Amino acid sequence: MKIGVITYPGTLDDRDAQRAIRLAGGTPVPLWHDDDDLKKVDAVVLPGGFSYGDYLRCGAIAAKAPATKEVIRLAAKGLPVLGICNGFQVLVESHLLPGGLIRNEKQHFICRDQKLRVENNETAWTSLFEKDQEILIPLKNGEGGYIATDDTLKMLEQENRIAFRYVENNPNGSMNDIAGITNERGNVVGLMPHPEHAVEAGFGPDTPTAMRSGIDGLLFFESVLKMVVNS
Amino acid sequence: MPKIIVEIMPKKDLLDPQGKAVANSLHREGKKEITAVRIGKRIELHFDREITDQDLEMAKGQAANFLSNDVIEDVVAVTKED
Numbered sequence: 622m623k624i625g626v627i628t629y630p631g632t633l634d635d636r637d638a639q640r641a642i643r644l645a646g647g648t649p650v651p652l653w654h655d656d657d658d659l660k661k662v663d664a665v666v667l668p669g670g671f672s673y674g675d676y677l678r679c680g681a682i683a684a685k686a687p688a689t690k691e692v693i694r695l696a697a698k699g700l701p702v703l704g705i706c707n708g709f710q711v712l713v714e715s716h717l718l719p720g721g722l723i724r725n726e727k728q729h730f731i732c733r734d735q736k737l738r739v740e741n742n743e744t745a746w747t748s749l750f751e752k753d754q755e756i757l758i759p760l761k762n763g764e765g766g767y768i769a770t771d772d773t774l775k776m777l778e779q780e781n782r783i784a785f786r787y788v789e790n791n792p793n794g795s796m797n798d799i800a801g802i803t804n805e806r807g808n809v810v811g812l813m814p815h816p817e818h819a820v821e822a823g824f825g826p827d828t829p830t831a832m833r834s835g836i837d838g839l840l841f842f843e844s845v846l847k848m849v850v851n852s
Numbered sequence: 853m854p855k856i857i858v859e860i861m862p863k864k865d866l867l868d869p870q871g872k873a874v875a876n877s878l879h880r881e882g883k884k885e886i887t888a889v890r891i892g893k894r895i896e897l898h899f900d901r902e903i904t905d906q907d908l909e910m911a912k913g914q915a916a917n918f919l920s921n922d923v924i925e926d927v928v929a930v931t932k933e934d
Contacts, residue, residue, distance in 0.1 A: 678921055685918065714921065721923030728869050768866075768923060 622647045622849050624842070625662035627692070629654040629683045633670035634705065634817060641817040642666070645842035657687040663849040664701035664745070665692055667708030669761075669815060679722065679764050680710030689715055701745035701845050702809045706762055709801070709811030718802055718811050719777070720769030725762070726794025734826035734835070735760035735814050736788040737800050741781050744807040749844040755788055756837035757826045758819040765813040767795035767802075777802055785812050816841040854899045856911040859928040860920045861892035892928065895919055903932050 624642045626649055628635045639649035650662050654672075659665065672683035683689055693715050696702050704712035712718045725731060736757050739750040750756070769777070774797055777783050785801035793813070801812025816838030819825040825835035862868045868890050875889040897911055908930065915927045 677919070678924075681918070681921065713923075721921055723866065723924055724869060726867075770923070 622664075622846050623650045623660070623662045624648070624845070625650045625652040625659055625665045627652045627654060627665065627667055627686075627688050629670070629672035629686060631671040631674050632668055632707070634668040634815065635670070637815075638666045638668040638705070638817045641820040641838060641842050644820050645839055645846055647842065647846050652688055654683065654686040654688050657691045659688065659691050659695065664703070664845045665695075666817075667692070667702065667704040667711050668817070669706030669708060672707055672711065675707075675764075678710075678714065680707060680712075680714040683707075683711045684714035693717060696804075696809050699806065699808050701848065703746050703841065703845070704809075704811035705815055705817060706765075706813055709813055710764070712809065712811040717809050718804060719773045720767055720802070722764050722813070723766045723768055724764050725766055725792070730761070730763040731765070731792050732759070732761040733792070734758070735792060735800075737785045737812075737814060738788045739784070740786055741784045741803060741807075743781075744784055744803045744810050745845050745848050746810045746841045747784060747844055748848060749840045756840075757828065757835050758814045758816050758838045759826060760792060760814040762793070762813050765793040765795065767793075767797075767799040767813075769796060780805065784810050785814075854901065854903045855933050856897040856899070856903060856908060857929070857931050857933055858895040858897065858911060858915045858919050859892060859930075860895070860915070860925050861890060861928050862925055864926075866924060892925075908932060 624647045626638045642649040739754045742750045742752045784803045786798040787800050791798045803810045819835045819838035822834045828835045871890040912930045920927050
């Protein structure tokens with residue numbers, strides 16, 4: 622199972638995403654922003670970072686990259702796509718997901734382990750979670766405040782398209798505590814926190830069991846691999 | 853040089869932290885008559901020939917779809933400047 626990871630100029634977490642895919646049992650395929658050949662991958666991850674230096678708006682220039690245009694085309698046909706952090710910003714700028722992301726409410730860059738609730742476990746990237754399961758993965762962003770119009774928020778709530786909500790505290794002023802959303806079909810998911818940083822014991826968030834033992838992020842990648850195998 | 857100027861502002865109901873910081877500084881300087889500051893963007897599109905109506909239409913399209921994001925910003929003006 623091949624999962625592509627797009628590298629834009631300024632991407633930071635592409636190798637972490639590749640490592641997560643490998644640990645989940647898949648084969649990571651590096652993809653380059655300037656190449657519209659997605660190498661026949663079964664799914665794509667848009668990783669975190671600061672693509673094109675966050676110029677114009679976070680994710681805005683990456684949304685126009687040749688590789689992204691191909692992702693947009695194939696996502697319409699059901700290709701599973703996961704946007705993490707800057708990748709989520711690229712997905713909203715590409716209009717694959719609705720709404721927008723603005724500066725954190727208190728203006729600070731936030732880096733910490735963050736608890737989330739899985740609200741929708743019927744997407745390509747969340748099927749191995751229990752509904753309402755609480756998970757802990759790192760969060761690190763400066764512009765993670767999710768906003769949308771009242772109509773869009775209503776639609777997301779009614780159609781069960783809020784994939785993840787922040788639990789216990791809302792770190793960045795996101796409307797309705799939204800940490801991540803999905804498209805209508807459930808193949809495209811975007812979230813601000815970083816599942817790829819919680820995939821290997823010894824390197825993840827602290828848990829009550831042991832320091833750095835959190836691997837809740839692994840299920841994102843295992844979910845999509847299971848779906849691709851079954852289809 | 854012929855150019856098209858695109859002016860973009862953050863939406864009114866959104867917090868504009870830059871504007872707020874500048875307003876606070878102006879108030880410290882005693883400029884209390886300034887009630888608020890908001891900071892937007894001015895983008896210049898340069899041409900090496902005369903700008904046509906089609907160019908202006910194209911720029912309006914790019915202003916709406918790429919240069920701004922209508923979830924968080926408003927395009928205030930797209931104008932021609934010789």
